[in-house]
Amino acid sequence: MTPRTRYDLSRVELDALPAFAGEPRYRVEQVWRGLYHELVAPDALTSLPRALRDRLRDDLPSALDPVTEQVSDRGDTVKSLWRLVDGNLVESVVMLYPERATVCISTQAGCAMGCAFCATGQAGFNRHLSTGEIVEQVVRATVHTRLLGRRLSNVVFMGMGEPLANYDRVWAAVERLHADLGLSARHLTLSTVGIVPGIERLAREALPVNLAVSLHAADDALRDELVPINRRYPLDVLFGACARYLEAKGRRLSFEWALIDGVNDRPIDAAQLATRCRSLPLAPHVNLIPLNPTPGWPTRGTPPAGVRLFRDELIARGVNATIRQNRGTDIDAACGQLAARPVSIAAAGRPGTGDQASPLPGGSA
Numbered sequence: 001m002t003p004r005t006r007y008d009l010s011r012v013e014l015d016a017l018p019a020f021a022g023e024p025r026y027r028v029e030q031v032w033r034g035l036y037h038e039l040v041a042p043d044a045l046t047s048l049p050r051a052l053r054d055r056l057r058d059d060l061p062s063a064l065d066p067v068t069e070q071v072s073d074r075g076d077t078v079k080s081l082w083r084l085v086d087g088n089l090v091e092s093v094v095m096l097y098p099e100r101a102t103v104c105i106s107t108q109a110g111c112a113m114g115c116a117f118c119a120t121g122q123a124g125f126n127r128h129l130s131t132g133e134i135v136e137q138v139v140r141a142t143v144h145t146r147l148l149g150r151r152l153s154n155v156v157f158m159g160m161g162e163p164l165a166n167y168d169r170v171w172a173a174v175e176r177l178h179a180d181l182g183l184s185a186r187h188l189t190l191s192t193v194g195i196v197p198g199i200e201r202l203a204r205e206a207l208p209v210n211l212a213v214s215l216h217a218a219d220d221a222l223r224d225e226l227v228p229i230n231r232r233y234p235l236d237v238l239f240g241a242c243a244r245y246l247e248a249k250g251r252r253l254s255f256e257w258a259l260i261d262g263v264n265d266r267p268i269d270a271a272q273l274a275t276r277c278r279s280l281p282l283a284p285h286v287n288l289i290p291l292n293p294t295p296g297w298p299t300r301g302t303p304p305a306g307v308r309l310f311r312d313e314l315i316a317r318g319v320n321a322t323i324r325q326n327r328g329t330d331i332d333a334a335c336g337q338l339a340a341r342p343v344s345i346a347a348a349g350r351p352g353t354g355d356q357a358s359p360l361p362g363g364s365a
């Protein structure tokens, strides 16, 4: 069951709400502006008559109930844990950089892809998020950054879940973010484990969003082990889809590579990755991330010197590669660490951990 909440409705569906019966039509415009420009809950719009506000409170509930907020990197990384109306928990992370503010959002409660090294995968799949649940994470992040005097400019679909396994709702959210929240499609990035039919569909979309493919191995036997969906869409099939995507869009693709000590950081891994990159019609960009620790995976990330060595090996082979700065590892907010465990509430704010967790007062959107 995916619930219907205030950011699930299209403009046409809002217009058809029985709550507006007998009201002048400009009331719908007022509520839409409240949702997408002022970012205010409909029942808090004081320009509306009290009776209408009461009706809208019931018809347009919020999707996200704040549970905790944890802060890291001296306030520049903030992880929020949200309870959905059916009790499921998801997380989103706001990251402030000198030149931009980015939110990393979830698209599913859990994930069915079962990548061994990922905390979300280790916890299993609960359900898809609705378009409204996805959009409201961005709205909350926008409110958060506005309060800090900053403008939220970038959205990465790299939180919990596999975006292309929830294609229709995710794409509807992309269109809403672009058309109604005013975010540039070029600043939206979808990250996929390699769902080939989803990549094929993306290639046909008009909006120029960015695509990141989580590769982690350029050899089928190793990738089968790390990323089980590789058995369904092996590397030749995945690279075929990537090539068609590049031909259709003419936009650069990026590959994510989480470096695992002694597993995928060997010279042979760099050589295989370079060969694969050269097979594409447009040179991709490789993002290297040292594997972040998760409770259910004993292997550790490549130490910093090894990460630099791997990058240099790639560059020497003509591959465009950079090391991604890790954010929020101390609050389990970094790539692959989102698990939305209620235990994180109990653990948060332990003396001496440096974490700060505080139950938030009511909704801010």
Ligand code: SAH
Residues within 6 Å of the ligand: 117, 118, 119, 157, 158, 159, 160, 161, 162, 163, 191, 192, 193, 213, 214, 256, 258, 289, 290, 291, 292, 293, 294, 335, 336, 337
């Ligand atoms: N399901 C999508 C998006 C969410 S995962 C995908 O897999 O792309 C976001 C990114 O975090 C992916 O690149 C994923 O491979 C990476 N990741 C998962 N677990 C990780 C870990 N323990 N350390 C570093 N990166 C990890």
Ligand code: SF4
Residues within 6 Å of the ligand: 111, 112, 113, 114, 115, 118, 119, 120, 121, 122, 159, 160, 161, 162, 193, 214, 336
């Ligand atoms: Fe799912 Fe992505 Fe984690 Fe794999 S890495 S389990 S696809 S969230």
